[in-house]
Amino acid sequence: MSSSETVVTPAGAGAAAEGSVRLDDVVHRYGRGGETFTAVGPVDLTVPAGEFLVLVGASGCGKSTLLRLIAGFERPTRGSVRVSGAEPRPGRAAGVVFQTPRLFPWRTVGGNIDLALRYAGVDRARRPERRAELLARVGLEGSEKRRVWEISGGQQQRVAIARALAAKNPLLLLDEPFAALDALTRERLQQDLRRMTDRTGRTAVFVTHSADEAVFLGSRIVVLTKGPGTVALDLPVPLPRGETDPEELRRSERFAELRAQVSHAVKAAAAA
Structure with a gap:
């Protein structure tokens, strides 16, 4: 896990706890x-x-x-x-992950992650670092330039999970x-x-x-x-x-x- 990743600590059953x-x-x-x-x-x-x-x-x-x-x-x-x-x-x-990955086929793997980071409000200068962290988290290091159709169904679902994690919800x-x-x-x-x-x-x-x-x-x-x-x-x-x-x-x-x-x-x- 990257040192810059936010760790959410379980906080019990309180209705106002983050993530409850x-x-x-x-x-x-x-x-x-x-x-x-x-x-x-x-x-x-x-x-x-x-x-x-x-x-x-x-x-x-x-x-x-x-x-x-x-x-x-x-x-x-x-x-x-x-x-x-x-x-x-x-x-x-x-962050939501569906049964099918629902990736944008005209974007690269990295481009799909970057779009999620943009919507999450991550500064443009920080996106490459954060993108690399997310892809590493799901075991797809170095795949940011690959096209969606060039990777397997399992890898596509990994990209979908990485995209869901982009906002650090x-x-x-x-x-x-x-x-x-x-x-x-x-x-x-x-x-x-x-x-x-x-x-x-x-x-x-x-x-x-x-x-x-x-x-x-x-x-x-x-x-x-x-x-x-x-x-x-x-x-x-x-x-x-x-x-x-x-x-x-x-x-x-x-x-x-x-x-x-x-x-x-x-x-x-x-x-x-």
Whole structure:
């Protein structure tokens, strides 16, 4: 980690702590008049600063809707959403990584990062140094001049993660960012993301369908019922973090128990 990187220290469950998230009686509906349906809610959820929360559930349970509400892309029909104690502002509340990288193909790898740095208000003179730091963070040192189509899908997703980190937001939101990748690349990026958030103390909210991914990444897992999504299970993950051997962790008996518990909860919530 670069010495110039801002480290966000976990600050407990206070609603005003930098990077904390709080949802109070949140309900969200789509449509108008008699053609409405409830996507999520009611949901009450507090995410302390520095926590890695994973949202799991079957398709249509409202995981991505909750993520958009936290990002400020949408406002709840009822209830309140607070990030760092304030109503979230789109593009300001958090760095967001989607299922597909959504990079600008006419820009180089470095050009995509520079654009994010510009929107983050980083001075032009500081951008090359900050760009190099971000690319090093995701393991893409020296790739700034390459075109987007010249790098693999996994590398493109690394660029998307680096772009999300450009503003140094204390909150990172990830909507199934590894779903389209092959198994080997997915596991490698899971390890990188886990290590990075542990080192920087950033709060993360991660959406996935995978019980295995949820247990590996999360310090806490919330399973949602089928739509409208409500909390079916709120499970802390008492596994070691930090410099832990990922293969040893996945082979552990406790990991297998937690994975089975989450998998069972997802199936039960979907069938209820």
